[in-house]
Amino acid sequence: MEKPFLKETSFAMKMSSSHNQETVCVFGTGDFGKSLGNKMFQCGYSVVFGSRNPGLSGLHPKGIEVLSYAEAARRSDLIIVAVHREHYNFLTELAEELNGKTLVDVSNNLKINQYPESNAEYLAELVPGAKIVKAFNTISAWALQSGTLDASRQVFVCGDDKEAKQRVMDIGCTLGLTPMDQGSLKVAKEIENYPLQLFPMWKFPLYLSAALCIFYFVYCMLREVIYPYIHEKKDNTFFLAISIPNRMCPGVALNLLALVYLPGIIAAILQLYRGTKYSRFPNWLDHWMLCRKQLGLVALAFAFLHVMYTLVIPIRHYVRWKWSNSVISQIKTNKTNPFNVTNAWLSDSYLALGILGFFLFVLLGITSLPSVSNTVNWREFRFIQSKLGYLTLILCTAHTLMFGGKRFLSPSILRWYLPSIYVLSLIIPCMVLVLKFILLMPCFNQPLTRIRQGWERNLKGSKKAQLGNGNTGV
């Protein structure tokens, strides 16, 4: 009974295992073609190059042949087209040789959306008889040569022919890459744009924080540098280096952190209002929600800068001068400042709240590292990002309130009718915390929970039997 099984096995195995002896043809002996071809050769494939001038193509490892395009195409049914899009037209002449074969488009463009259709779709038009697969465009020639795949090993693959796509994905695996099936050839445009992107999800957070920075900086400069200069002729310009950044950073950090939680609150209000979670959110809200993680990390960066700026305070020349001056003037006037327990309490609790808030903030940052967030389940992830996140926001808001302390709304701190910057910084965080508190009241929280489990106000409870998997956080 075992025998036939074994026999068949060996047969099956020969097949699946012999794929490495496969011959792969690479059109084009440019930098990328060469690197990819050599890498496949190293990984056990038999490689043939096709070139316009087979004689001129430089050095290749022993065992790799360089032939004319037509000859090379005849050798293999999988052809990697490592040629610029502008030179694709020579392929039309090879229509016969390429018929039924798999053509892998590995090209990139210089600009996003450079051409109306993607290179891979253009190739499909030129060679209608071939199966086109888009792949390998996210990998760099240098990475293939040096073996240091520090940036992403992901190879996005798309194509209309499943089988051809699978073969290309197998090659990717053998080269030590991580192929990801992205679907049909229509996705090729996206895949071609991918390597040209520069942090698309970070754009909104970075622009937003840049705008906030400029506003805060100018505002503080007015109050702390220009006002004293005009009214008291004091040269405070050196405040620009540390004092003003150290007012700007905490303000920006606190506001960005509040803006991480604002879209969730807006979404909750929308869902309550609409009575369903199945209507789409407006686009701006969708986008805002998708870049909350980035917003939070930018906020963490500003919080980190704030911490550093604060900790160097006692080393600053200006501060040391001011402190020793205050001691000297106490002695000269023979008036010793008495110790004030309230001030000690305010100063210590303001610092303690800041430390705890920063600690939780760092914790949130660490858990948003991909390798850490991959090890937690949904319940844990939501516990951290939602519960701990709100705790961080509360601590940081309290830290700012304490910083104000007694002088919080005393009119004496107005300059040109401008309040201190930390008063402005508190507006959004306090608003978010109040709204969240309101939403937590049972009259809002209960319907919201039901809506997020899939309940719809307009459907008459006919769907209680359906599964809402619990994990329905926003």
Added chain:
Amino acid sequence: MEKPFLKETSFAMKMSSSHNQETVCVFGTGDFGKSLGNKMFQCGYSVVFGSRNPGLSGLHPKGIEVLSYAEAARRSDLIIVAVHREHYNFLTELAEELNGKTLVDVSNNLKINQYPESNAEYLAELVPGAKIVKAFNTISAWALQSGTLDASRQVFVCGDDKEAKQRVMDIGCTLGLTPMDQGSLKVAKEIENYPLQLFPMWKFPLYLSAALCIFYFVYCMLREVIYPYIHEKKDNTFFLAISIPNRMCPGVALNLLALVYLPGIIAAILQLYRGTKYSRFPNWLDHWMLCRKQLGLVALAFAFLHVMYTLVIPIRHYVRWKWSNSVISQIKTNKTNPFNVTNAWLSDSYLALGILGFFLFVLLGITSLPSVSNTVNWREFRFIQSKLGYLTLILCTAHTLMFGGKRFLSPSILRWYLPSIYVLSLIIPCMVLVLKFILLMPCFNQPLTRIRQGWERNLKGSKKAQLGNGNTGV
């Protein structure tokens, strides 16, 4: 007997190679069913929903049909049951349609161990003719909808039929998830409990550190707040914000760090005593050893807080008042404190040891990140976690000893017979270091090494030929 099996398989497989054209049926149009179905549809599967009220099921993308359960079941041989366990009984009526087909149980419960048997096993009882696979319960509806799989992409899959399991795993891969085969259907209970867990490995470290915190806090409060209040009528309550936490944090951090290394030492003593490594450790020791990483990370968190609390010292109102007061009193009494080299040495070396200890501690923390520890081999991992870990413990213990400095055991620091808190903090770390030192002596280290390589005292060397692979760290 093999033949029909083969035939069906080959059939099934042909299908799976063109698997994306496969039709998948989803029972239940609730939140999770909808999300999963739509996601599969996007990934190229042909999807059919089964519903009690096919007409009432809300909007679906074009191309997705909603049919009655029976009709839908007839369309596909892979059915995803996205219905709450309480409503499973309708499936008994479909026994005929479901016979021989693959049923995927995706359900979760609300509480851990809510039912005596797992939902998947219950399903298997109800529909004995079907092949049951448990999967997808760790994924959230919202993650599927939004595409942001920040938390784990892992899909734990189990089932008794390998083939059915493989098909479900293939679907998981196509959806961009990471299926993990967990074995037979008996594991279903564990898989169902998984998404309900909240940091199970962190419980012991967190409870332990909470207990230590409370003890240290109360102890310090007695010595630093209540004692001065009773004896000198001094209001030191503001010490609660920073001074006392800054005595509590380093103590807790140091003790937790020592407790990371204590179980290894106990295990070594047990192994030496028993003369074998093959007897099981007591359960408490096993559990303790498995959460050493978490203990260490909690210790690092306290060390981080200690560093922050220490660095803000010169900014504190109280400290600034004290320092300037000391200068003023020096001038008033006309006695200038002379510079004391020994004190400078003590203060500087105490700080330097603390800095180096914290630096190594951070290094240990970084290397315990999953993506970092995945890039090192066993020898490197053990070098860091064992050698560097002990070095950290030594540095931190020395830092605490230095902090005591001259006044270490002077009776003048006793208050109500209570010694300073740092004296207590040193007990466990010193004990661990002494025991480790003893175990490193050749008379203990040599037999221990042999035991860890698989040698057993009671077996008479008959097994020298066997392989002990070197990597046998505890």
Added chain:
Amino acid sequence: MEKPFLKETSFAMKMSSSHNQETVCVFGTGDFGKSLGNKMFQCGYSVVFGSRNPGLSGLHPKGIEVLSYAEAARRSDLIIVAVHREHYNFLTELAEELNGKTLVDVSNNLKINQYPESNAEYLAELVPGAKIVKAFNTISAWALQSGTLDASRQVFVCGDDKEAKQRVMDIGCTLGLTPMDQGSLKVAKEIENYPLQLFPMWKFPLYLSAALCIFYFVYCMLREVIYPYIHEKKDNTFFLAISIPNRMCPGVALNLLALVYLPGIIAAILQLYRGTKYSRFPNWLDHWMLCRKQLGLVALAFAFLHVMYTLVIPIRHYVRWKWSNSVISQIKTNKTNPFNVTNAWLSDSYLALGILGFFLFVLLGITSLPSVSNTVNWREFRFIQSKLGYLTLILCTAHTLMFGGKRFLSPSILRWYLPSIYVLSLIIPCMVLVLKFILLMPCFNQPLTRIRQGWERNLKGSKKAQLGNGNTGV
């Protein structure tokens, strides 16, 4: 033409789906053999042990048989040889039973390059009829037993028979490991050396930084401790704990950071000189370029220490004494130091530059975490590591220049003709920045860009049609 292909595929598929019922034989009941066998048994394989003394082999889970070598070998065509190399010779007697079967060599040595040929090749010589696969040697027995695979899950696999190799890789996958095909059996030596390595890529950076540290330390000691002792009889020995490390760390950090960017500049000059990117770099340059990441991380460690050493300055006993002494002497001499805006500017901008530089440095460190760098594309990775990296270098160099401030080259700071240490630290960074600036000028940058896209000066532009994939950074 399509038909036969599909048929074979379907065949292949069938097999792989029933692979878990496979019987696997393990030779040797030592620590590692036991652990691996039990793990495979847990994962659904049928496991048979082969042992010299089947009766003496200790406890095994129910369902696992322990037989003699010959009997066990007859049960399976995949045999894991978990025996020390020194005892391999018994396998020659089993030549008949092992003929045509797959032997998996899992052994490790005690030293790198212990034997002239790898254990796997030695095994292949002993049993010429078997297919040898090297695997599993990077996994530890303890990890298999406890299930905590904190260190790498990677299983490096090599072998000359593709089919056998594939089967072993499938087993690795089933055990939850990550098999990596490394090629033919010739690689076995490398794979056997791998678990014995201790941070090979870190050696050069660590030795280099150790040498720099010693140089800086001795240099500073001469200037700051020995010189004052000889000339002024001052006991500055306590400077060894913090003051001198805090001059050494920033110097080492800055120089290492500059050395991260120097090899790229040397490579660019070489490429410009040779007119091609296809000539190999000298070995030292290659190695230097491959460990740039490690160099940068060591530099970050020193920068972190520098930050900590700097932030504790105001807590130091010596510094507090000095500050209060300066206040006291101001009062006694009745000369109050006037406030100097230039000094405030210098001190603040020096600190601000340092903070920003350190912030970017930390950002570079975070993006070099494997899980982070895996989520960015090449363009993003190069933006961070190249653009942000140079910005960090510029900020840190400016920070050091500002630190010098007014007294930068004043001869009064020479002691024994030795300039201050920060002057020396600036040499390499300034050189790197100047060279980079020169290379950015169009007359050098344009040909360099073309060369990196695959252009060669000596080939006459015949290859314009070829693809250079854009991603060609050094």
